[in-house]
Amino acid sequence: METLTWLQDWYRARCDGEWEFREGIKLLSTSNPGWSVEINVSDTPLEDAYLPLTKFDRSESDWYGYFLEDALFVGSGDPAKLEVILRVFRNLIENGIPSPSNA
Template sequence: MSDSEPLLGWLQNWYAQQCDGDWEHEGAVKIATLDNPGWSIEIDLEKTEMEGREFPRRDVHRSPRDWVRAWTAENTFHAACGLGNLAEALTLFRNWATADA
């Protein structure tokens, strides 16, 4: 994986690699909006190479509209972020997912 690979393309490829006829039926990847406004991300890690790995909680608050929070709980990667921080939150996941365990 290269950091120069477009983020959305990387996520699509990562998702495709996890699909095994079963995993994708459990919810897998969810990106939704928040009403504050912002984004939330949930990525199921069960049956992936990241199962059981912990993402050290990260909490960055630059302003009420510029923030990112990320953590793992119950074999799920979670992130919540401000309106313009979706790519930043997904990059946190990509960097963690591609780092050596």
């Protein structure tokens, strides 16, 4: 729940009467089954950042992946990976994109 509370606070801090209408956060369930998360990072230090698709495929029922491009964080994963995806996003916001030498 700590990650969800953090995301709620992060979202609330961006709500200015405009951002939440044009940008915001999308959280969807998918038919494969799983989760899809899209979070706009305009007006954050990640706005111009790029992170290629990073995937973790352990099995058909144990997987997740994410990327950051065009001011949009996109993550998806199996039904048990919603918190993992949100933790990845939180880590990127708090620590930025790791450089290849730090990975």
